[in-house]
Amino acid sequence: xxxxxxxxxxxEFKEVAAxxxxxxxxxxQARFETLRDLTEEQMxxxxxxxxxxxxxxxxxxxxxMFLMNYLDRINVSNARLAGLQKDLHMSDTVWNTGISxxxxxxxxxxxxxxxxxxxxxxxxxxxxxxxxxxxxTICMPxxxxxxxxxxxxxFIGLSEAPFFPGITLKNPMRMAIWHAGNTMSNILxxxxxxxxxxxxxxxxxxxxxQWFFIIEGAASILVALVGYIVLPxxxxxxxxxxxxxxxxxxxxxxVSNGGREEELGGTWDGLKxxxxxxxxxxxxxxxxALVTAQSFKDFLPSIMKTFHFDTLxxxxxxxxxxxxxxxxxxxxxxxSGRFQESCLHIVIxxxxxxxxxxxxxxxxxxxxxxxxxxxxISGTYSGLNLQLSWExxxxxxxxxxxxxxxxxANCISQVSHWFSPYFFPTSQEPFYRMGGxxxxxxxVACVVSAVxxxxxxxxxxxxxxxxxxxxxxTGVERGWRYVY
Numbered sequence: 351x352x353x354x355x356x357x358x359x360x361x362e363f364k365e366v367a368a369x370x371x372x373x374x375x376x377x378x379q380a381r382f383e384t385l386r387d388l389t390e391e392q393m394x395x396x397x398x399x400x401x402x403x404x405x406x407x408x409x410x411x412x413x414x415m416f417l418m419n420y421l422d423r424i425n426v427s428n429a430r431l432a433g434l435q436k437d438l439h440m441s442d443t444v445w446n447t448g449i450s451x452x453x454x455x456x457x458x459x460x461x462x463x464x465x466x467x468x469x470x471x472x473x474x475x476x477x478x479x480x481x482x483x484x485x486x487t488i489c490m491p492x493x494x495x496x497x498x499x500x501x502x503x504x505f506i507g508l509s510e511a512p513f514f515p516g517i518t519l520k521n522p523m524r525m526a527i528w529h530a531g532n533t534m535s536n537i538l539x540x541x542x543x544x545x546x547x548x549x550x551x552x553x554x555x556x557x558x559x560q561w562f563f564i565i566e567g568a569a570s571i572l573v574a575l576v577g578y579i580v581l582p583x584x585x586x587x588x589x590x591x592x593x594x595x596x597x598x599x600x601x602x603x604x605v606s607n608g609g610r611e612e613e614l615g616g617t618w619d620g621l622k623x624x625x626x627x628x629x630x631x632x633x634x635x636x637x638x639a640l641v642t643a644q645s646f647k648d649f650l651p652s653i654m655k656t657f658h659f660d661t662l663x664x665x666x667x668x669x670x671x672x673x674x675x676x677x678x679x680x681x682x683x684x685x686s687g688r689f690q691e692s693c694l695h696i697v698i699x700x701x702x703x704x705x706x707x708x709x710x711x712x713x714x715x716x717x718x719x720x721x722x723x724x725x726x727i728s729g730t731y732s733g734l735n736l737q738l739s740w741e742x743x744x745x746x747x748x749x750x751x752x753x754x755x756x757x758x759a760n761c762i763s764q765v766s767h768w769f770s771p772y773f774f775p776t777s778q779e780p781f782y783r784m785g786g787x788x789x790x791x792x793x794v795a796c797v798v799s800a801v802x803x804x805x806x807x808x809x810x811x812x813x814x815x816x817x818x819x820x821x822x823x824t825g826v827e828r829g830w831r832y833v834y
Contacts, residue, residue: 378601378604379393379601381601381604382597382598382600382601383597384593384594384597385594385597385598385601393598396594396595396598397598397602399595400591400595400598400599400602403591403595404582404599407580407581407582407590408580408581408582411576411577411580411581412581414573414576415476415477415480415513415573415574415577417538418480418484418566418569418570418573419480419483419510419513421538421539421542421566422483422484422487422506422510422566422567422570423452423510424539424647424648424650425487425539425562425563425566426448426449426503426648427539427647427648427649427650427651427652428539428540428542428543428547428562428651428665429543429547429559429562429563430445430651430652431543431547431651431652431655431661431664431665432543432547432551432557432558432559432562433557433558433559434499434557434559437557437559438493438494438495438496438498438499439495439496440496440499441496442775442776442777444496444499444500445496445499445771446771446772446774446775447496447500448496448499448500448503449503449648449767449771450767450768450769450771451500451501451503451504451507452503452504452506452507452767453507453764453765453767453768454504454507454768455503455504455505455506455507455508455509455511456507456508456510456511456764456767457511457761457764457765457768458508458511459507459508459509459510459511459512460511460512460757460760460761460764463479463511463512463757466512471583471584472581472582472583472584473577473578473581473582473583473588474578475512476513476577476581477574477575477577477578477581478574479509479510479512479513480513480570480573480574480577481571481574482509483506483509483510483570484567484568484570484571484574485567485571486502486505486506486509486567487506487563487566487567487570488563488564488567488568488571489502490502490560490563490567491556491557491560491561491563491564511760512757537668537669537672537673539668540665540666540667540668540669541665541666541669542562542565542566543562543651543665544662544665544666546558546561546562546565547559547562547665548661548662548665585599585600585602585603621754621758623751623754624745624751624752624754624755624758625754625758627745627751627755628806629741629744629745629755629803629806630745630754630755630758630759632799632802632803632806633737633740633741633755633759633799633803634758634759634762634763635795635798635799635802636696636737636741636759636795636796636799636800636803637734637737637741637759637760637762637763638759638762638763638765638766638792638795639792639793639794639795639796639798639799640700640730640733640734640737640763640792640796641734641763641764641766641767641792642766642770642788642789642791642792642795643700643703643730643733643789643792643793643796644730644731644734644792645766645767645770645771645773645774645785645788645789645792646726646774646782646785646789648767648770648771648774649771649774649782649785650668651664651665651668652774652776652779653710653723653774653782654667654668654723655779656779656780656781656782657716657719657720658716667720670724671720671723671724671727671728672727672731674724674727674728675724675727675728675731675732676731678699678728678731678732679728679731679732679735682695682699682732682735682736683732683735683736683739686736686739690833691833691834692736692739692740692800692833692834693800693801693803693804693834695732695736696732696733696736696737696740696796696800697796697797697800697801699728699729699732699733700729700730700733700793700796700797701729701793701797702725702728702729703725703726703727703728703729703730703733703789703793704729704789704790704793704794705722705725706721706722706723706724706725706726706727706728706729707722707726707786707789707790707793708722708786708790709721709722709725710722710723710726710781710782710786711781711782711783711786711787712781714780714781726789729793730792730793733796738756740803741755741756741759742756743833744803744807744832744833744834766792770785770788773785773787773788803834804834807832807833807834808834810832811831811832814831
């Protein structure tokens with residue numbers, strides 16, 4: 351149900367239609383005291399000032415927070431190469447169990463955390479979650495066994511659970527920008543590993559992997575403190591917005607909701623509404639499929655170790671594929687928003703990912719495998735970016751329903767992490783074909799889910815056309831429609 355990106359940016363809002371009847375942008379504008387008398391040009395200027403103000407505060411902070419969030423999630427994979435598993439005397443089974451417990455905590459905290467976030471002030475809740483997982487990271491150097499590893503990862507997963515869906519934005523291009531935190535964390539993780547894990551072993555009597563967690567945890571705490579100051583609250587209670595800007599923010603939300611006023615709604619009411627909507631379960635399948643297709647990420651350093659580079663090079667060569675993936679994600683996000691199309695923007699790249707995975711598990715040629723890795727990462731990461739934007743714009747208000755949908759989809763998707771680590775044992779080196787098969791399954795399931803979502807959106811749009819008596823030949827203006 352997203353508006354055209356250019357319209358959103360320039361405030362050239364067209365008439366939209368709610369399912370209960372046609373509601374024009376002018377009617378929505380009349381609801382707000384400071385906006386009702388503004389001309390179209392004045393509305394456009396105010397919208398431009400508001401978006402610029404929000405972007406300069408929100409996007410850098412969110413991107414940096416997401417960078418630290420994802421860095422915290424993947425840091426154990428590089429620490430493993432530096433001796434974490436060996437120093438704690440963990441077998442592959444114990445190690446994989448510790449990786450899985452992170453996502454057990456993530457799953458448990460997902461739904462209640464997101465339903466809470468639908469009502470809580472994000473300015474306080476999001477940095478507080480970040481502070482909690484940062485403390486857990488700083489505690490990891492004290493681990494002495496596999497059990498301690500599992501406990502720490504469980505707590506960190508529980509703390510991180512609501513953060514990722516809590517910062518989901520509707521606009522594909524903005525999603526791509528803050529999703530840069532994901533990509534940059536993978537790039538930065540390799541550079542940090544090269545700098546810390548190869549130079550700080552036995553400094554002050556600590557292992558290099560212990561310093562890795564201490565430095566990352568401390569940096570996350572600093573970012574969380576900044577978040578308390580910089581992040582906005584909801585549109586109606588952000589203190590650093592003027593009354594006119596506050597009402598414009600609310601106006602934008604209502605326009606994107608097809609004219610429906612943004613309601614908090616009851617927590618369980620939102621959950622029930624989401625559960626009854628087939629879109630919820632189609633997006634659950636897609637999110638699960640994409641996370642499954644990304645199951646390689648916790649083992650990427652181990653996979654790249656099979657390329658037989660030296661240790662320093664293994665850390666450094668992880669960066670280029672993610673840098674390319676980010677450029678691809680931004681390009682696809684732009685064209686997706688520009689042409690208001692999501693299905694093919696997800697399906698085509700994920701097919702390239704399947705090709706890349708096939709190359710990776712089918713040959714030992716280093717150049718071919720590295721190129722396959724680029725295809726695999728680019729398609730899956732851009733797909734996840736667009737899927738998150740698609741699910742938050744396709745489903746109407748209230749906020750509690752959107753929060754529930756995102757939480758349900760994330761909960762189900764994280765189940766993949768319970769079993770996917772067992773598909774990448776060291777006995778599978780160098781091809782990791784069992785893990786490759788799992789990735790290919792995720793790619794196929796992603797295509798199926800995208801087709802199902804598009805099919806339902808087309809059907810619902812036809813019903814709206816019939817209800818309004820719209821056709822290309824009637825001359826009736828077409829109102830709000832599901833975007834697919």
